[in-house]
Amino acid sequence: MLNKEKVELNIKKITASLLSLLLVFSLLSSTTFAAKEEVSLQVNGELIEFNSHEPIIDSGLTLVPLEPLFQALDITLEQNATEQQVTGTKEGLVLQLQNGVKSAIVNGESVELISEPKIINEVTYISARFIAEASGYEVRWDATTRTVFLETKGVTAGGRGFLWEVEKGGNKVYLLGSMHIADNSFYPLHSSMEDAFDEADYLGVEVDVSKSADPQIQELVLSLGTYQDGTTLKDHISEATYATIGGILEEFEAPKNSLDQFKPWVVESTLTSLQAAKSGYEGQIGIDLYFITQAMENKTPIIELESFESQLSMFNNFSTELQEKTLKDTLDNFHTISDSVDKMADMWKDGNDAALLELTKEMAVNEEYNKAMLIDRNIAMANKIEGYLNGSNQEVYLIVVGAAHMLDDTGIVSLLQNKGFVVTRK
Numbered sequence: 365m366l367n368k369e370k371v372e373l374n375i376k377k378i379t380a381s382l383l384s385l386l387l388v389f390s391l392l393s394s395t396t397f398a399a400k401e402e403v404s405l406q407v408n409g410e411l412i413e414f415n416s417h418e419p420i421i422d423s424g425l426t427l428v429p430l431e432p433l434f435q436a437l438d439i440t441l442e443q444n445a446t447e448q449q450v451t452g453t454k455e456g457l458v459l460q461l462q463n464g465v466k467s468a469i470v471n472g473e474s475v476e477l478i479s480e481p482k483i484i485n486e487v488t489y490i491s492a493r494f495i496a497e498a499s500g501y502e503v504r505w506d507a508t509t510r511t512v513f514l515e516t517k518g519v520t521a522g523g524r525g526f527l528w529e530v531e532k533g534g535n536k537v538y539l540l541g542s543m544h545i546a547d548n549s550f551y552p553l554h555s556s557m558e559d560a561f562d563e564a565d566y567l568g569v570e571v572d573v574s575k576s577a578d579p580q581i582q583e584l585v586l587s588l589g590t591y592q593d594g595t596t597l598k599d600h601i602s603e604a605t606y607a608t609i610g611g612i613l614e615e616f617e618a619p620k621n622s623l624d625q626f627k628p629w630v631v632e633s634t635l636t637s638l639q640a641a642k643s644g645y646e647g648q649i650g651i652d653l654y655f656i657t658q659a660m661e662n663k664t665p666i667i668e669l670e671s672f673e674s675q676l677s678m679f680n681n682f683s684t685e686l687q688e689k690t691l692k693d694t695l696d697n698f699h700t701i702s703d704s705v706d707k708m709a710d711m712w713k714d715g716n717d718a719a720l721l722e723l724t725k726e727m728a729v730n731e732e733y734n735k736a737m738l739i740d741r742n743i744a745m746a747n748k749i750e751g752y753l754n755g756s757n758q759e760v761y762l763i764v765v766g767a768a769h770m771l772d773d774t775g776i777v778s779l780l781q782n783k784g785f786v787v788t789r790k
Contacts, residue, residue, distance in 0.1 A: 405433075405492060405512045407501070409548055412436045415658075419512070425479050426505070426512050427489040430461075437514075450481075450488065457499055463488060467669045495620070504552070505609035505661075515552055523713025525651075526720065526767045527556055527790040528777055530749075534758030535750055538564065539776060541720070541767030542651040543712050544622070545705075550651070550713070551648055556790050559633075565761035567659040568667040568752075571675060572649070574656050579670050581672050588680045589630040596624040597631065601688050608695045609635070628687040629679040632694050638702060644779040652764050666717040669745045669765065678736050686732055717771065717789075724772045737776045753785065 403419040405412045405428060410431055412734040414627055430450065434441045439452040448463040460469040466480040475498075481490045487714040493503045524540030538560040543550070552558075561567070575581060591597075598606045609631060612619030623631045637647070647653060659666050682690075697704075711719040728734040733753045745765060752761050770777050779789050 374470050388473065403510045403512070405436075405514065406548060407436045407514045408516055409551075410436075415493075417485065419492070420484070420489065420748050422479065422482075422489075425568050426492045427479065427482065427484075428492045428512075430481070430488040430490045430495075432497055433490065433492060437495065437501070439495075439499060439766070448483075452495075454499060459495075459498055461490065463522065468494070468498075496626055498662055513548075513551065523550070524554060524715030525557060526715055526717070526770055527554075527560065528770070529779060529788045529790055530753060530785050531562075532753040532785060535753050535755055536563075536760045537752055538760075538762045538790075539749075540651070540655075540762060541712075541766045541770045543709065544650045544652060544766060545640055545645045545647050546649045546651060546654075547646070547707070548649060550649070551654075553651075560762050561655055561658060561664075564664065565759045566667050566752075566761045567655055568669055568749075568761055568763040568765075569656060569768065570670045570765050571668050571672050572656060572666050573650075573653055575661065576672070584672060584676060585630075588676045588771070589627055590625045591627065597626060597628070598624065599754050600684065601628060601691065605688065605695065612695070612698060627680070628691040629682060632687075632691045638695055639698060639701040640705050643705060645705050655762065655764050667761075669748050669763070670741065682736070683732065686730065689730075690733070712767065720767055721771045724768050724775065727768065728772075738769065738772075742769050742774055742776050742779060743770065746776045746783075749776065750783055750785075 402427060403418055403421060405414075405426070412428075414429055414432050417429045419426055421427075431441060434452055437454070439454045439457070442453075444450070450461050452459045452461075452707065456471075458469075461481050463481045463483055466477050468475050468477055477491065477494060479491050481488055484490075492512050492514070494504050498674055500517055501514040502517050504515070505511075518781050528539040530537045530539065540557060540560070591600075597609075612635060613620055623634060625632070640646075656666060659665070668689040694701075708723075710716075711723075724738070727738060745763075749761075749763060752759070765776070769775060772778065780787050
């Protein structure tokens, strides 16, 4: 972890594209959002291998092969093939199950099951939630990644992150600085973040990235992010830059011309996402999408502070010179992206304000980029948050936006303080 008193990131090697992907711009991290079909299960961050018999969803419940689940939870298994019964034991737990019977015996008491054990292709399947909760685990379902997370009760929650609280007249706003891409080491999140969500009447985000795979959004991406005049990428960037892109695409076993139809800002985002994903960082596990998924499950209203069109148009309106410059910067540092993401992840988990502030200031080096990416957007979002705080209904909001929007003189925290609000770091 990073020392909170020191900034150990190599700022010069962290490109604008990477900052945008992780801390500023939610849509870039999610334009490929689509729920995968298979279901996975993790126990305290470790993925369970099920080999040829995978978990399934049956009537909304996750059913998993019994033997590998028991093994992962350190439950000793005894089977009676004749009676089609199984017994599982571990310290403080004895449970008995029978195929086709919608009840179980847990420590001598009968417990009704939501779903009975089933034999599917000669393998016994059981509700993951029932077994996990009976053996002392908390269960979390991520519909976005179709992953069941089992976490030992009492395990210390994740990193501090960047969370602030603002109150006025019975209204309350929690400000959470997000990383738009993350990996499973971020979870479970710190209890202060989960508590803020539980308290909130509304979830506010830049855009609802769960909708980014909708046809109309994809059409918008293609309309703004591809050339419509018969030209291609190689007509708009230098020969050397184009050759470098081709070499990187070959590393990913893709044709050299895979991105020819796209503009530099889309190419830059795509390549950065691909490299980050090699280290396990994905938009599908990002902080914003995590809370969006939770809100959808809990029927918590989701408020968008921006729009897909405004975010995409901002990138599309960057000058040709700036687009090629940021693309070239990304290519020059391409093979250090994974290391940079790791360090930024540590920064987030530590809640290292000094490191975040230095990263934010680095974006100010280019005036065009900084004004569009941060200053203008921060002002607009702060104005909306001010409206929530001045509302008459005494409501609670959790606002989750990129962490780079929070600090510096033009960050949301400072803008709210300048409006007279007291903003408290959590």
